[in-house]
Amino acid sequence: MKRLGIHSFVWTDGTTQQGLEMALEKSVEHGYRCIEFAYLRPELFDLDRLARKSQELDVQIGVTMGLPRDKDISSGDPDAVRAGHQMLSDAVRAVRDVGGDKLGGILYSAHTKYDRQPTGEGWKTSAGVIAEIGAEAREAGVMLTLEIVNRFETNLLNTTAQGLRFLDECGNPDVTLHLDTFHMQMEESDPAQAIRMAGDRLGYFHIGESNRGYLGCGTIAWEPIFDALLDIGYDRDVVFESFSTAVVDESLSLACAIWRNTWTENDPLAAHAKQFIEMKHAEARRRRTANAAA
Ligand SMILES: [Mn+2]
Numbered sequence: 102m103k104r105l106g107i108h109s110f111v112w113t114d115g116t117t118q119q120g121l122e123m124a125l126e127k128s129v130e131h132g133y134r135c136i137e138f139a140y141l142r143p144e145l146f147d148l149d150r151l152a153r154k155s156q157e158l159d160v161q162i163g164v165t166m167g168l169p170r171d172k173d174i175s176s177g178d179p180d181a182v183r184a185g186h187q188m189l190s191d192a193v194r195a196v197r198d199v200g201g202d203k204l205g206g207i208l209y210s211a212h213t214k215y216d217r218q219p220t221g222e223g224w225k226t227s228a229g230v231i232a233e234i235g236a237e238a239r240e241a242g243v244m245l246t247l248e249i250v251n252r253f254e255t256n257l258l259n260t261t262a263q264g265l266r267f268l269d270e271c272g273n274p275d276v277t278l279h280l281d282t283f284h285m286q287m288e289e290s291d292p293a294q295a296i297r298m299a300g301d302r303l304g305y306f307h308i309g310e311s312n313r314g315y316l317g318c319g320t321i322a323w324e325p326i327f328d329a330l331l332d333i334g335y336d337r338d339v340v341f342e343s344f345s346t347a348v349v350d351e352s353l354s355l356a357c358a359i360w361r362n363t364w365t366e367n368d369p370l371a372a373h374a375k376q377f378i379e380m381k382h383a384e385a386r387r388r389r390t391a392n393a394a395a
Pocket of ligand 1 (some may be wrong): 248
């Protein structure tokens with residue numbers, strides 16, 4: 102793992118410049134070296150100021166987002182596809198301008214519970230747009246990384262195997278997969294095996310518990326996951342993701358079905374997550390050394 106990071110929604114609902122700057126400070130205070138923001142509309146925030154502040158604090162910014170329904174590039178509606186293409190282009194530029202190095206999330210479809218089956222045509226259209234946006238992202242020095250999420254949040258890519266087929270369809274080697282333990286827990290028959298299958302096409306990694314709360318207080322088997330990350334030599338960023346109604350981004354809370362609190366105090370949550378991830382990572386390294394010696 103390159104840097105350990107935290108989602109800004111642990112600190113702020115992300116609606117004000119002040120909130121985002123506070124989130125940068127809190128992340129650094131807790132020893133995190135990268136932070137994740139939701140897509141920042143350039144007309145609402147001072148991106149230059151955020152870029153300078155993140156540089157001063159030496160904390161790397163990454164951005165994730167999901168497309169809204171009326172900009173769904175997998176929808177088969179040409180107007181929506183055009184609007185989605187535009188939104189992704191704008192997002193790539195905003196990530197570059199805020200000094201970010203990656204754009205992840207549900208970029209290939211809407212972030213919603215679908216009421217219809219995906220179509221082959223929608224899949225192809227989406228892959229074509231993502232290939233083009235991947236080229237724009239490369240120009241901008243931004244890595245495009247597609248988050249594989251559970252069935253209630255997209256109908257297109259729910260498993261790593263589907264994601265890898267989609268990357269093949271894109272044919273753009275710069276586009277990578279963004280995996281998340283919360284989603285893998287639900288959809289993969291073997292999350293660790295999924296990580297191994299993704300291998301060097303894994304571009305970004307979210308660590309979240311099965312109930313999106315405190316790590317270790319859910320049903321995820323962490324040891325095989327950390328072993329698999331070591332086995333593939335994963336050397337990109339790992340970000341802790343947890344949401345509570347105590348810190349609310351309205352649209353994300355609705356899209357992610359955050360109906361109750363698994364925590365209310367963010368400081369102890371952030372401190373625990375860092376300790377937990379570093380401990381699990383160190384244990385995996387020790388297992389590896391012991392196995393090599395045996
Ligand atoms: Mn995630």
